[in-house]
Amino acid sequence: MTSQQHQAQRQRHISRHQWTQSLSRDLHNFVIQLLPTAEELAVKEDVRKLLERLIRTIEPESRLLSFGSTANGFSLRNSDMDLCCLIDSSQPPLSASDLVTMVGDLLERETKFKVKTLPHARIPIVKLSLDPSPGLPYGISSDIGFENRLALENTRLLMSYASIDPVRVRTLVIFLKVWSKRRKINSPYLGTLSSYGYALLVIFFLVHVKNPPVLPNLQQLPPPRPVPYEDTHIGGNDVWFFDDIDLLKERWQSSNTESVGELLIDFFKYYSRDFTYNTGVASIKMGLLKKSAKGWLNEYKDGRDERNRFCIEDPFETDFNVARCVTKEGLYAIRGEFMRASRILAARPERTIMALAQLCEEREDDGYAGAYGAEEE
């Protein structure tokens, strides 16, 4: 190589570096504006306490806990509040469907919330909403479920991953949530993927794809002390993970120094080009698995059994495919969006903020995913 070619290559290298640095700064600033305000979080906490007090009038031993984005550090402004009611009573427990009906009646009588009950859903819930008002410009909406201890634990797992490397992990997950919502590929009930699914894709990428990894595998590290079976299993599912993040930081440090911009570029590249959608299962606990090894085969009976087009293993409920609602059309749309994002970033428009604006341009809903809409969300 001549010295001129060397120089040109160096120039390109520097400008790529500068471009990804600028992308990282813009990503960071973009995400910060989308975070909930302290006031919003305080209102949500007041609502949680009020609901807890009311529910205790029928179940004195109950606790109402936040899970999902309000509790895992991936919350956007005005996002829904996921609540889980735990009942620590020695009495024989009421069924979740009965509780949904009773709590629904109570809240209808005692509050101004609009109440809808889904006692027969896979996870029975009470849905609450409050219309916007001057004090609450976006209103509020919340789902209350019962005894969903696995969701509380997977929320804690995501929270722990976020706290190992808050800047890189939170920025990526929150950006992916906004991007997928604006591109209309974040609706399990219309055949695409939940926010939880996108968060797992990010963690899978940071633990198992990036080399050196950005995050350790919290479910595979040796436990710092012996753990009794009953403390680490819920309904036969192993929910143990290394949750002492201060201790972890003494013992483990990532040697990956890539910026969040570089990681985002590679994330889109990996899921548009390399992930083996037809045969692979993304498991944050085990790495890339085979559909055949899990018995998650594509059985398209009448072209309608869509369960295993896209496979993301739940970290604790390992026979549960988090992407089970993704239809053929939904997956086509998701992969198309990964490719579009990759193209936009590869083109490296001069102003990185323009790349972000283009990535998150609101997509007109063209109904691609509704054809075989999933049934249970």
Ligand code: UTP
């Ligand atoms: P969401 O997909 O609603 O995530 O799942 P989110 O972060 O709250 O996103 P937005 O802001 O509403 O879009 C909420 C929680 O529900 C549980 C997980 O605990 C997750 O954090 N969940 C969701 C599951 O356990 N399994 C699923 O398949 C989906």
Ligand code: MG
């Ligand atoms: Mg949610």
